[in-house]
Amino acid sequence: MNNTPALSKEQRIWQVCRQVPTGKVVSYGQLADLAGLPGRARLAGRALKLAPDTLTLPWHRVLNAAGKISLPPGSPGFLEQQYRLREEGVVVRNGRVRMSEYQWQPDLAELLWQLPF
Numbered sequence: 001m002n003n004t005p006a007l008s009k010e011q012r013i014w015q016v017c018r019q020v021p022t023g024k025v026v027s028y029g030q031l032a033d034l035a036g037l038p039g040r041a042r043l044a045g046r047a048l049k050l051a052p053d054t055l056t057l058p059w060h061r062v063l064n065a066a067g068k069i070s071l072p073p074g075s076p077g078f079l080e081q082q083y084r085l086r087e088e089g090v091v092v093r094n095g096r097v098r099m100s101e102y103q104w105q106p107d108l109a110e111l112l113w114q115l116p117f
Helices: 009-019 028-034 041-050 076-087 108-114
Strands: none
Touching: 009 028, 009 041, 028 041
């Protein structure tokens, strides 16, 4: 019997977010799907917003389904997310990333061994 306590939904999202490689992005929906919470894109966004400051997450790698930064254009958060993505080599144009080029597509080994769900 496994004595490991079950993770909350937010903790599952945080764990998956930590797995997104440098230079890759995911959508909120994909993040939720990979955490075993299909159809919960809004929950993924809320979980990232509620993450404690002590938890270091690559939140900047998470975009909306269209590949756009979800923060208001020109806001400090928008500019920081854009800067961080560009620092990792991700091309951002008008607040948008080409998902076809930069979206993380974990392979079977990553799904089986790195994601705990």
